[in-house]
Amino acid sequence: MKKNIQELSPMEILALAIHIEKENQKAFISFSEMFEGYDEDVVLKFKELSKEESLHEAVLSKKFTDLFGDAKIPEITEFDVEEVVEAFDIDDSEHLIFDSLKSKKIYQLALAAEKRAFQFYLNASQKVKNSELSKLFKELSELENSHSNWIEEKLKQIL
Amino acid sequence: MSEIIQPATNVPTGPEVVQKSAPTPLTPPPPPEGWRIDLLQKFPKLKWLVKQRWFQFAVILPNLILFIMFLMAGIWGSPVGNRNIIIVFVWILWWFLLISIMVPFFSRIWCTICPFPFFGEWMQRGSLTTPKLARPGTKDKKVGLNRYWGLNLRWPKALSNIWVQDFSFLALCTFSAFYLTRPLVSTIVLGALIVVATILPLIFRQRVFCNYICPVSGFLSLYSMASMTEVRSRDYNVCLKCHDKSCLVGNEKGWGCPWFNFPSKMERNNYCGLCMECVKSCPHDNMTVRLRPFASDTKIKGYDEAFKAFIMLSLALAYSVIYLGPWGIFKSLANMQLGVPAFIEYAIALWSIPVVVVPGLFSIVHWISRKFAGGQPKPWKESFLMMVYPLVPLGLLAWIAFSLPLIFVNGSYILMTLSDPFGWGWNLFHTAHIPWTPLFAHWMPLVQVILMAIGLALALKATFKQAGKLYSNAKESIRFAAPMAIFMTGIVILFVQLYAN
Ligand code: SF4
Numbered sequence: 001m002k003k004n005i006q007e008l009s010p011m012e013i014l015a016l017a018i019h020i021e022k023e024n025q026k027a028f029i030s031f032s033e034m035f036e037g038y039d040e041d042v043v044l045k046f047k048e049l050s051k052e053e054s055l056h057e058a059v060l061s062k063k064f065t066d067l068f069g070d071a072k073i074p075e076i077t078e079f080d081v082e083e084v085v086e087a088f089d090i091d092d093s094e095h096l097i098f099d100s101l102k103s104k105k106i107y108q109l110a111l112a113a114e115k116r117a118f119q120f121y122l123n124a125s126q127k128v129k130n131s132e133l134s135k136l137f138k139e140l141s142e143l144e145n146s147h148s149n150w151i152e153e154k155l156k157q158i159l
Numbered sequence: 160m161s162e163i164i165q166p167a168t169n170v171p172t173g174p175e176v177v178q179k180s181a182p183t184p185l186t187p188p189p190p191p192e193g194w195r196i197d198l199l200q201k202f203p204k205l206k207w208l209v210k211q212r213w214f215q216f217a218v219i220l221p222n223l224i225l226f227i228m229f230l231m232a233g234i235w236g237s238p239v240g241n242r243n244i245i246i247v248f249v250w251i252l253w254w255f256l257l258i259s260i261m262v263p264f265f266s267r268i269w270c271t272i273c274p275f276p277f278f279g280e281w282m283q284r285g286s287l288t289t290p291k292l293a294r295p296g297t298k299d300k301k302v303g304l305n306r307y308w309g310l311n312l313r314w315p316k317a318l319s320n321i322w323v324q325d326f327s328f329l330a331l332c333t334f335s336a337f338y339l340t341r342p343l344v345s346t347i348v349l350g351a352l353i354v355v356a357t358i359l360p361l362i363f364r365q366r367v368f369c370n371y372i373c374p375v376s377g378f379l380s381l382y383s384m385a386s387m388t389e390v391r392s393r394d395y396n397v398c399l400k401c402h403d404k405s406c407l408v409g410n411e412k413g414w415g416c417p418w419f420n421f422p423s424k425m426e427r428n429n430y431c432g433l434c435m436e437c438v439k440s441c442p443h444d445n446m447t448v449r450l451r452p453f454a455s456d457t458k459i460k461g462y463d464e465a466f467k468a469f470i471m472l473s474l475a476l477a478y479s480v481i482y483l484g485p486w487g488i489f490k491s492l493a494n495m496q497l498g499v500p501a502f503i504e505y506a507i508a509l510w511s512i513p514v515v516v517v518p519g520l521f522s523i524v525h526w527i528s529r530k531f532a533g534g535q536p537k538p539w540k541e542s543f544l545m546m547v548y549p550l551v552p553l554g555l556l557a558w559i560a561f562s563l564p565l566i567f568v569n570g571s572y573i574l575m576t577l578s579d580p581f582g583w584g585w586n587l588f589h590t591a592h593i594p595w596t597p598l599f600a601h602w603m604p605l606v607q608v609i610l611m612a613i614g615l616a617l618a619l620k621a622t623f624k625q626a627g628k629l630y631s632n633a634k635e636s637i638r639f640a641a642p643m644a645i646f647m648t649g650i651v652i653l654f655v656q657l658y659a660n
């Protein structure tokens with residue numbers, strides 16, 4: 001039975017956030033491998049984003065240790081909850097056929113994913129009545145916001 | 160980062176929710192228009208079948224055996240076209256089934272069973288059925304998670320479109336009279352294609368022959384947009400949560416999409432060869448095969464695809480004139496019976512219709528449409544490509560109308576060659592000597608006219624719908640569509656005149 005994310009404990013919420021960052025790294029690496037031999041910049045952008053996600057994961061893991069000490073990170077995935085929290089997706093199924101993916105587009109799509117995640121956590125922080133949970137969601141939203149800012153800076157460099 | 164998070168002891172660990180919020184949507188693709196029937200859900204046995212690793216091999220093998228027999232018949236069989244199975248089965252029966260049944264109803268199902276890429280893909284994969292995984296840390300050639308053999312190079316960017324298919328099809332059609340009537344030439348043409356389809360996968364990744372070279376692929380791709388079958392992901396949210404993307408990168412259960420689609424995100428049929436690998440590889444059972452209304456995909460993405468539409472429509476008209484019309488001179492020209500210079504003139508005329516005349520006329524009408532509509536027109540390319548789409552259902556119906564007489568008039572040859580495939584005097588099923596009996600010959604013009612009328616109705620509906628997407632103002636959209644509608648009607652009148660006479 002899937003849960004609403006607000007039904008999770010803080011420990012589970014952090015575990016989920018860590019899991020998502022970890023899985024996103026995997027997805028970015030998969031995309032980078034698929035585009036190997038295409039525009040080099042596209043491959044580099046995917047690798048860069050994967051690395052960035054690993055930094056996010058490290059930040060969240062540290063938070064987890066700070067909060068819960070040596071407790072084992074609960075095994076929880078996005079499939080255990082109803083909502084989609086943060087997901088990067090390419091925008092066209094035929095990019096590999098027509099070699100049509102531009103590196104700038106990757107940042108734009110990544111930015112969209114981060115912004116959605118930010119909005120998601122922010123909404124959750126406003127809706128949940130428990131103040132501790134609300135703070136946790138708020139902090140996660142701030143973290144996502146900082147990711148968005150990072151990508152926005154990158155985009156500015158391209159423009 | 161502020162230290163909002165409190166020590167563990169202060170943090171509640173149970174469910175604390177007082178107000179549930181709806182899941183935040185993450186821009187799913189637009190929901191499909193019209194009804195859908197999930198065939199794999201409705202028919203569990205079909206699902207079981209397409210999930211078997213041996214499925215595609217099992218459907219290609221009989222076809223491959225037949226194909227080899229056809230090639231042999233072309234070499235050793237009768238040189239008389241209608242006495243040789245390669246001519247009768249490939250250019251009459253196969254063509255009719257392909258254009259009139261397979262494509263309109265089952266999309267690119269021919270590509271599921273097509274023997275052309277068989278040898279190349281086998282060598283590229285190093286396996287007939289079981290997917291191989293690249294070994295981490297080794298120099299295995301890989302695409303995604305799967306291991307491949309051969310050079311595994313990337314197809315050149317400059318050729319990553321369907322221009323080659325456009326012009327190779329046109330070139331093949333220019334010489335059609337040669338292979339449509341001469342078994343040996345058919346064998347040479349089909350044999351050459353299979354050689355190219357075998358060599359390319361050893362050099363390049365995945366199905367480059369199918370995506371960029373195969374002359375048949377261009378029109379299968381275009382007309383599969385109108386087809387009533389589609390492979391799609393069921394629930395986009397599941398795909399968003401899935402980070403393995405196995406439908407793309409492959410796994411031990413299935414190869415990553417051999418056509419280089421990202422199946423989860425697929426919104427049109429064009430480049431899906433219905434190989435069912437994504438159905439097998441998806442760990443969340445999220446890929447399926449669905450039935451849908453006719454002419455559901457409407458997005459033409461580039462001028463190469465637009466030209467395919469022009470080429471196909473023009474050739475349907477040209478072929479109707481050459482092969483169905485009462486003017487023997489065209490057949491003689493196509494057959495080079497009037498000499499090489501006359502053939503060259505014929506070829507120039509044949510090429511100029513789809514390459515210059517039809518696109519030129521279409522561009523002029525499109526320009527008039529934009530002027531007539533007024534308002535703020537969308538960029539030229541966008542509106543041009545959108546208005547090419549109505550030529551898809553129209554062209555498909557035109558080809559069906561052209562192909563019907565082939566089967567009904569020449570159908571008796573199928574029975575004859577079935578009994579005597581090589582024209583050697585066999586009579587395997589006692590049908591070798593049945594007389595040539597055209598069926599429903601008198602009804603053909605009427606049926607053809609009805610088919611063209613259906614094509615026109617679909618094209619007009621699409622024209623006004625596409626115009627509605629370009630102009631939010633109803634008056635502007637109708638004014639924009641009107642010249643286009645007249646253009647389509649004019650084309651259909653040409654066909655009708657031809658068939659009715
Ligand atoms: S694209 Fe051509 S070669 Fe490839 S499977 Fe389809 S018909 Fe056969």
Ligand code: SF4
Pocket residue numbers: 392397398399401402403404405406407422423440441442443444445446
């Ligand atoms: S593997 Fe399945 S769930 Fe994952 S992206 Fe592909 S279709 Fe979606």
Ligand code: SF4
Pocket residue numbers: 390415416417418419420421422425430431432433434435436437438
């Ligand atoms: S893997 Fe799926 S999307 Fe790709 S060609 Fe095969 S059936 Fe179509």
